[in-house]
Amino acid sequence: MAVITFREALGQAIAEEMTRDANVFLMGEEVGLYNGAYKVSKGLLDQFGPKRVWDAPISEAGFAGLGVGAAMVGLRPIIEFMTWNFGIQAFDQIVNHAAKMLYMSGGQFNIPMVFRGPNGAAHMLGAQHSQAYESMITNIPGLIVATCSTPYDGKGLLKSAIRNNNPVLFLESEMMYGMKGEVPEEEYLIPLGKGDIKREGKDVTLIAWNKALHKAMEAAEALNEQGISAEVLDPRTLQPLDEDLIFESVRKTHRLVIIEESWSFGSVGAQISDRVHKECFDDLDAPVHRVCNEFVPMPYNEAQEERTMPSVDRIVKAVKDVLYIA
């Protein structure tokens, strides 16, 4: 099996789907001539030409809405936000148009498109370039929200997202673009709406996604050395959540810690916690614990940024709390 970077895996997914379906096109800032701000779309302009790979002006509301309009009449746009921090400018087109078109039109106009780009903090980019947006966008019916923690998941999920006939918001990660992983040569798709047990365990369930998944895996290793068996569950799709997989795991371990590199208030983690407490109330030996970003805008200072984000230590501590051990 080939070992490629995350950005190559995502780039392959786009290239394969553009080859398969002439209606698929890519638009975003720097995606063409510059080969992508993070080189995800490297080579696509040469391969598919300027009619299918478009360098957009810095007008997120405009080109996001352009994508929605094109999707209404049969094209299948991939709209890249250089980062999701700039995607917020397109929330009117995403929330008020893409998410509602099928419903308002009584089923006439579905919107088969993908909005994608890096989400969450990278390293020392300051408050305006370090936000995670899943908590806001998963609240909205009519949108599918998916993310990925490995090159393998990234390629398989992005292919499914592009083929999906609804608006899919796809959250990548700047810091993981260079990560390497095994990716099969032959075509494969990973279904949306299905989570993945990344590590079996029996004493506690850790739920984490995107970059935070790897901190959870690291914590699971550290816990393993202390005789604590942690199961690590990656939901992959955040809306709709794979509740069956989550409940099944929690009913096995009876303890849950949710890790997310975003603010805690009304987050995806808060939703998972509410649902687990409701459906697994009698299976829980302790309340759900959560490890999130501190409730502050992202500081630039390196040490402050590090302390703001979840760390392996904070995860290990949360597990001990949920196990009521020192």
Place this chain on the structure above:
Amino acid sequence: MAVITFREALGQAIAEEMTRDANVFLMGEEVGLYNGAYKVSKGLLDQFGPKRVWDAPISEAGFAGLGVGAAMVGLRPIIEFMTWNFGIQAFDQIVNHAAKMLYMSGGQFNIPMVFRGPNGAAHMLGAQHSQAYESMITNIPGLIVATCSTPYDGKGLLKSAIRNNNPVLFLESEMMYGMKGEVPEEEYLIPLGKGDIKREGKDVTLIAWNKALHKAMEAAEALNEQGISAEVLDPRTLQPLDEDLIFESVRKTHRLVIIEESWSFGSVGAQISDRVHKECFDDLDAPVHRVCNEFVPMPYNEAQEERTMPSVDRIVKAVKDVLYIA
């Protein structure tokens, strides 16, 4: 005590604070010559003149950002969104600028301003005019989010919001503007961050805010006739939440039902549920139950809209579920 409408109470709050502080000004669509789309600002243009009451073009990002800039240099803007459905166009200025300016500048530039307008569904306005936004905006540090269910609360909280030296997002309700209530003639303020027990009870706690509060009160009456004593708690401020008041009530009743006229996923209700389960795990006799909008864009059809929103019946049923009675 005078009995006035909700809109008059809010209008009085603005007029009093504009009289008290020459730096306070009001800007929004139709707030001046038209006396306000919902007549909240009726008479303010005549009273304070065109230098302090500004009719804005339909440019929400623009005039929201104008407010943030004016607040950076000592003015105290009140920015009205005709409804919060249009406020989403200003999310970049609210989330990326107003919420972060103090932090990014290392404490130099606080943003004393209020963004206000009606939030949530009214009656048969369709998908694009019926959204509740508190779930999205309460996720963001650096913003205070407050709402109100009575004319009395509205006036007192809005005065506090205008005097607060941080950005306060104030959520009103179209359907309640005409509601009448007792409002003292003498000046009074209601502190932000403090909830309010609207009805004492001992068997179950109902938490609801804005328009949904009145459905909770109606349900409490219906339950009372069935011998069930429901406590109704109005958090008033959604960010930061009055967790002490909430925990105190739940520790007394041991059962909690949260009612919100917004989508459930990662909502304020999900956050309250997560916190209550965490801090009152041993006090709960049943998991927290929630009554929310169905997870669909708002239908226009009257019966469908009614079924989509929380109803007194659904609240009563949830209470019976949490009490494990048929």
Place this chain on the structure above:
Amino acid sequence: MTPPKKSAVDRDVLIGMYKQMCLFRRFEERVGLAYTKQKFSGFCHLHIGQEGLAVGVQTALRTTDYMISGYRSHTQAIGKGIAPGAVMAELFGKVDGCCRGKGGSMHMFSKEHRFLGGHGIVGGQAPLAVGVAFAIRYRNEDNVMICYMGDAATNQGQVFEVMNMAATWDLPVLFIIENNRYGMGTDITRTTSVDALWKRALAFDMAHSDVDGMSAITVYNHVNSLVESMRKNKKPHLLEALTYRYRGHSVSDPGSYRTKEEVEDYQKNRDPIIGLGRFLLEQKFATEEELKGFDNEAKEKAKEAEAFADESPQPPVEELWDHVLVD
């Protein structure tokens, strides 16, 4: 009195436009009445007075062209092909409404007739229109995209953003500003620094023009030539149509921000139906009785539309769960 110049536009086209304007007028009047009779609720924005623009534009189009508009679009939807009954049923929230009662007054859609919506976010339809124009170029069609917006919508940031893209990439979208002088209760001159809205095109080196939106013939001739050249050169165009609405912003707007005289001047001296009727008489294309007959036909159609909507059943409540996502 010099004899009137012979009409460049042939009789059938003119008669067709006259009938269509009568239908639009009578339909919207009946909608207003139905609202007061509480047959439906929520927002309702009537297009009465702006029929000359709607009919002039529609008559210049092919059925394969696309159209999108804001919330004041009941009759633009009918013009594009949605049956009056289906529009009225949608207003009444009925299952035979063009969106099965889930869209309402501001959200009329028809995939079949390429009417891509009524939309409730001012200016929000402009990026959608440019996306459709993008698809037209992508598939080398020679259709055009008609994008209506109000005068006040021209101050929306996303409208500027997509005008730049349409002009930069040559996308065949005709932006039509329905300048009825007001955005709700605000005279457009109070919130806009330019004295003519077509000037917005100067920021994009975009082709532009203005037209008397109260004259169906003028609009028809003007738009006819515009769209023909756009089908070839694919370039966008910004058209400012000077028009006027007789009713309030919405059915619940008292309209205190303008004088009765101003409204009456338009109704008496610039009404699009009276104007075309007079021209038809001058050209001997129709008689007074025939004009009367066309109007009665229109009233009848409006009446039938209401009857259809009355009889249409409510949609099943559980249909609220449909059309959130497709499989």
Place this chain on the structure above:
Amino acid sequence: MTPPKKSAVDRDVLIGMYKQMCLFRRFEERVGLAYTKQKFSGFCHLHIGQEGLAVGVQTALRTTDYMISGYRSHTQAIGKGIAPGAVMAELFGKVDGCCRGKGGSMHMFSKEHRFLGGHGIVGGQAPLAVGVAFAIRYRNEDNVMICYMGDAATNQGQVFEVMNMAATWDLPVLFIIENNRYGMGTDITRTTSVDALWKRALAFDMAHSDVDGMSAITVYNHVNSLVESMRKNKKPHLLEALTYRYRGHSVSDPGSYRTKEEVEDYQKNRDPIIGLGRFLLEQKFATEEELKGFDNEAKEKAKEAEAFADESPQPPVEELWDHVLVD
């Protein structure tokens, strides 16, 4: 060789501008080096090549005027009064940084010097600037608000929205487009339909002009007269400054989208420091040695700034909890 025309601008002002440009150049060079020495990380966008505009504008201002910019604003911040050491310390995330290490390269602020930020959302600073200009009018001050933005920022919707408001309400904001021909790796002509960015003002009947941003003197004279008239008539102005950046978009950009020849042409034939230096020599306002001396002074100041930043301690980690809300 006809004798050079006598300078309209007096010697001290010119010498001051020359020194300031040397400081800005040497400071940013040292910042670039410090980045490669990994003294700090994250984004870093250098202003090298655009000093003529920064100094020409700053020299025409009063200290009471306000300034706001984007993320390429280290030296605009210094020009407005923030000590070079405080800017460098902020880059290093130190406690003596102008924002206590919490802002970073893109977010330099000074309330005292009325520098209202570096901002990282392209175009996001424009509405803030118009709000400050609104406050200037509100309080009848005769200050002006300088709002820098990049060429690519002119395609942001919120920029158009506030230009309309500034022009409609006469708000004293000078929008300065730093047209360095590129937005990251995209030549502005590839995403913009107009061939000159000042044309954006035509959409708002706003006063506009352009200027050679590579000549400090030209900029100074031009802006000097602009701001004087703006202090009286309160009207906004759109100034397109044609300038150029010698380094990549950010420190991590290879810059493959433009030729070496293009960059070198500016560096050799249009460099603002060389240009002003030559003029000073022609005017006998300075000798080669003195020019050399000024440059050495600049290097020294840049060195001191780095030393200051090196010595400045890290902020306490728990300060991450401060400055979220004020009491």
